[in-house]
Amino acid sequence: MTEEESFLRVATYVEDEIGFATSHYNDSYLKRRLSSRMRRTGAADYDEYFDILRDDTEEPGELLDALSINVTGFFRNPDVWEGIRSVLRDLSAEQDRVHVWSAACADGREPYSLAMLALDDPRVDAEKFHIYGTDINDEALRTAQRGVYRSTRTVDIEDQLGFLSNFHAYVDKHENQFTVTDRVKRHVTFAKHDLINDGAKSGFDLVICRNLFIYIDNEYKRPILETIARSLRPDGYLVIGKAETIPPQLKSAFSVLDGRLRIYQRE
Ligand SMILES: C[S@@+](CC[C@H](N)C(=O)[O-])C[C@H]1O[C@@H](n2cnc3c(N)ncnc32)[C@H](O)[C@@H]1O
Known part of the structure; x- marks a missing residue:
């Protein structure tokens, strides 16, 4: 062989x-x-x-x-989160209810970041927001549901949460362990979903799907993005990873809101 x-x-x-x-x-x-x-x-x-x-x-x-490529973090790429902050502000100003999907959310730090930012930003009404976090990995989803994270030699949770004005309002800290509070958790629901084989959802105002496409074979990027595009309402927002691109065949489905931060809007 x-x-x-x-x-x-x-x-x-x-x-x-x-x-x-x-x-x-x-x-x-x-x-x-x-x-x-x-x-x-x-x-x-x-x-x-x-x-x-x-x-x-x-x-x-x-x-x-x-x-199961589950590397993640709170507020990964802080510059992108400044872009997400503007999107949350716009949605908060325009709508009574806002539905957000963190697709391929790993251990939950991305959807919790969304909920914490909505609570933290004075120009966002967090009460309007519901965040749906999905992943294919059961173990990651169990951690997400527990909402307990630990700093290690290589991961500094306190540093990641430094994006917020005062993270103590959103997590209980005991030594190097951080537990997401119920105030944050009540805005987030988790479920298992396979972006390649399970169907589209509908009516989302914002979908965040970051750092999955970099691992995925080209052939499957397109069906995943089609699933996401169908799950967004017209003019709904999409955020992909900073090192990721929209396949050429799907470019016409989205307009570019911020090319550097990879923030798009569904046509
Ligand atoms: C690198 S993590 C990205 C986490 C988070 N979005 C971020 O950017 O920090 C990639 C995640 O994709 C999930 N994943 C892999 N294949 C998937 C699929 N077909 N459907 C849904 N999630 C998948 C993995 O389990 C992993 O948690």
Whole structure:
């Protein structure tokens, strides 16, 4: 078997036996995640790793964790959040109820950031806002529902929350542990949703879908964005990740509100 064939054998096994849709992700992303598990397990090549994956009871779970790309943060890319703040202000001024969808929300820090910002900004009426957070990953959704986050050696939650005027109004802090308060939680609901296989929603005023497309195979970007476009009301807003782009075939569905911050409006 060539190296490429061995890689495909592992990818197919992961898709068919472990239930993670490797065919939706780009190969360079999959290879990076697999190499990191191969280093950790001491596998010299894809064939050795295939045997470990098949024979070891723990490894399928470890690989799934590594593949579920759940890096996130409160107020990730603060400059983008200044753009989101203007959108929240406009929606608050224009409407009685505002429906926001944080699609692929990982462990909930993105939808909680939306709710905290709505509460924190004096020009936004948070009472009008409901935020819906969805992800494909059950473990991430469990963390989201609990709303408890910890600073670690590499993650400084207090620094992330520094975007707010006074974060103590939105989280209870005990040493390095931060618990989102009920005042914030009551604006947010979580549910499982697969952006590739599950249907569109409807009537959203704002959809935030950031840092998913960078991992996704080109072929699937378009159906995901079509799902999102159908879920937005006309003139509804879309925010994608700073390193992401709208595929050419879908450019006409959106007008650009801020190209640098990747904020768009549905035509
Ligand atoms: C890198 S995180 C981005 C989190 C957050 N949006 C942010 O920018 O900080 C990507 C998330 O996409 C989720 N995901 C991957 N494939 C998905 C799919 N098909 N449908 C919904 N979520 C998916 C992963 O579970 C992960 O939580």
